[in-house]
Amino acid sequence: MSVSVLSPTRLLGSAAGLLQVASLLALVLLLLKAAQLYLRRQWLLKAVQEFPSPPSHWLFGHIQEFQKDQEIQQFQKWVEKFPCACPRWMWGSKVIVNIYDPDYMKVVLGRSDPKNPVLSRLLAPWIGYGLLLLNGQTWLQHRRMLTPAFHYDILKPYVGHMADSVRVMLDKWEELISQDSHLEILEHISLMTLDTIMKCAFSQQSSIQLDRKYQSKSYIKAIEVMKNLFYSRVRNFFYQNDIIYSLTPDGLRNKWACQLAHRHTDQVVKLRKAYLQDEEDLERVRRKKKLDFLDILLFARMKNGSSLSDKDLRAEVDTFMFGGHDTTASGISWILYALASHPEHQQRCRQEIQSLLGDGASITWDHLDQMPYTTMCIKESLRLYPPAPIVGRELSKPITFPDGRSLPKGIHVSLNIYALHHNPKVWPDPEVFDPSRFAPGSDSHSHAFLPFSGGSRNCIGKHFAMNELKVAVALTLLRFELATDPLQVPIPLQKLILDSKNGIHLLLKKLV
Numbered sequence: 001m002s003v004s005v006l007s008p009t010r011l012l013g014s015a016a017g018l019l020q021v022a023s024l025l026a027l028v029l030l031l032l033k034a035a036q037l038y039l040r041r042q043w044l045l046k047a048v049q050e051f052p053s054p055p056s057h058w059l060f061g062h063i064q065e066f067q068k069d070q071e072i073q074q075f076q077k078w079v080e081k082f083p084c085a086c087p088r089w090m091w092g093s094k095v096i097v098n099i100y101d102p103d104y105m106k107v108v109l110g111r112s113d114p115k116n117p118v119l120s121r122l123l124a125p126w127i128g129y130g131l132l133l134l135n136g137q138t139w140l141q142h143r144r145m146l147t148p149a150f151h152y153d154i155l156k157p158y159v160g161h162m163a164d165s166v167r168v169m170l171d172k173w174e175e176l177i178s179q180d181s182h183l184e185i186l187e188h189i190s191l192m193t194l195d196t197i198m199k200c201a202f203s204q205q206s207s208i209q210l211d212r213k214y215q216s217k218s219y220i221k222a223i224e225v226m227k228n229l230f231y232s233r234v235r236n237f238f239y240q241n242d243i244i245y246s247l248t249p250d251g252l253r254n255k256w257a258c259q260l261a262h263r264h265t266d267q268v269v270k271l272r273k274a275y276l277q278d279e280e281d282l283e284r285v286r287r288k289k290k291l292d293f294l295d296i297l298l299f300a301r302m303k304n305g306s307s308l309s310d311k312d313l314r315a316e317v318d319t320f321m322f323g324g325h326d327t328t329a330s331g332i333s334w335i336l337y338a339l340a341s342h343p344e345h346q347q348r349c350r351q352e353i354q355s356l357l358g359d360g361a362s363i364t365w366d367h368l369d370q371m372p373y374t375t376m377c378i379k380e381s382l383r384l385y386p387p388a389p390i391v392g393r394e395l396s397k398p399i400t401f402p403d404g405r406s407l408p409k410g411i412h413v414s415l416n417i418y419a420l421h422h423n424p425k426v427w428p429d430p431e432v433f434d435p436s437r438f439a440p441g442s443d444s445h446s447h448a449f450l451p452f453s454g455g456s457r458n459c460i461g462k463h464f465a466m467n468e469l470k471v472a473v474a475l476t477l478l479r480f481e482l483a484t485d486p487l488q489v490p491i492p493l494q495k496l497i498l499d500s501k502n503g504i505h506l507l508l509k510k511l512v
């Protein structure tokens with residue numbers, strides 16, 4: 001009996017039968033998936049029918065419209081053709097409605113739609129569910145808990161830390177240009193802004209810029225890798241599934257880079273916790289009227305009395321470590337490039353700063369409000385090169401825009417800040433660098449200029465950021481004359497943060 005059950009012909013027969021059933025099941029699943037995608041596409045087509053866009057392929061969406069690394073430039077043509085908003089098909093069953101009109105922005109930012117869940121899912125393994133990705137009540141609790149870390153009493157002394165970090169970088173530049181006046185600045189500025197956030201928010205004592213062995217450089221490299229991979233994953237249909245992605249070379253690299261970045265942030269938390277083990281130090285920090293960012297997190301008691309979990313703490317540290325340095329690095333680099341491209345404005349800023357600071361030996365909080373022309377140039381540069389070019393939401397309920405067009409619940413929208421800032425209907429001659437757009441008294445729409453977004457989910461670090469931009473620009477202009485390198489003109493690249501395809505190269509001349 002047992003022999004006949006295990007006979008090779010029977011086994012083969014049952015294996016073939018199993019295979020047949022499995023193939024049939026796979027086919028049914030495939031058909032069901034295809035039907036689901038078809039129905040989803042039909043629903044999306046109907047949902048966005050009031051918003052015209054260039055014809056798209058039923059499977060590949062608008063992929064052919066966008067050459068790699070030319071998205072910004074190509075999207076700009078759509079902005080001119082399709083007023084206010086335009087759907088972009090990523091592939092057959094995924095569409096994102098880009099909006100770039102101030103009235104449209106105002107309506108969306110006045111609501112409390114959650115972040116785009118797809119983008120959040122892709123970002124979460126890196127920065128976790130911290131303030132940037134949280135939604136609803138937990139977001140509100142964290143926002144209330146962290147807002148005091150940006151009180152002006154806390155921000156005031158940071159100006160000194162910022163100036164110290166900038167000076168370390170400028171000293172390095174002086175050494176470097178003694179051999180060659182040409183410099184790629186983005187990398188140096190990233191290390192400098194990381195140095196600043198480490199000192200201000202994470203109580204780091206010494207300058208990481210001076211420590212040659214310091215792992216910050218590998219942290220910055222890891223961030224670079226993750227930003228690039230994030231950008232390519234968002235656009236790749238096959239990379240959407242977590243399991244499939246984790247098995248690809250990109251997925252493996254992403255995992256490696258995440259681990260590297262987390263090692264850096266873990267180390268920062270570990271050091272601070274170790275410092276607070278000492279009773280005296282703990283008491284000293286407790287007695288402070290206003291706590292630094294990391295100390296707020298470490299002392300935090302949520303409403304129910306429990307501490308912030310290790311996971312939540314890590315997410316906030318990762319969020320602020322990244323959000324607090326990469327955005328400002330992009331901002332400062334593009335501002336310096338804009339000033340290098342416009343020597344007349346550069347000189348006017350320099351004169352303003354020289355008459356305010358003399359040789360710049362000391363720069364304080366009080367100085368920052370006394371550089372109106374420099375501030376206008378900074379704002380004009382943030383308009384042309386917004387460091388956070390796109391912000392994503394998922395509509396939690398139907399929306400109707402001022403012109404009567406509407407979108408249903410569930411649609412993903414991108415608040416396209418870059419396109420808004422370059423929209424010729426909002427900013428005449430948008431490509432022209434014209435700081436007078438921000439002269440006192442000039443009137444523009446409340447939602448025409450949104451480098452820090454708006455509404456309740458605006459940037460919590462915007463005052464910190466503006467201070468850092470002013471300190472960096474002021475001290476740099478006192479030390480160097482900046483010119484562009486005609487052989488290496490930067491090409492803006494829209495990633496998570498506004499990047500340049502080919503770095504940001506300047507020619508520097510030391511001022512005597």
Ligand code: HEM
Nearest residue numbers: 131132323324327328331387388391452453459460461465
């Ligand atoms: C020039 C520099 C900066 C720019 C242009 C910028 C821009 C933005 C934008 C556009 C948002 C909205 C994102 C969204 O809704 O998805 C945002 C949110 C945020 N930013 Fe910034 N940011 C800058 C600097 C900073 C700094 C220095 C910090 C921290 C020290 C920071 C921390 C955050 C956080 C935590 C959020 C999430 C806020 C929330 O949802 O409650 N940012 N930022």
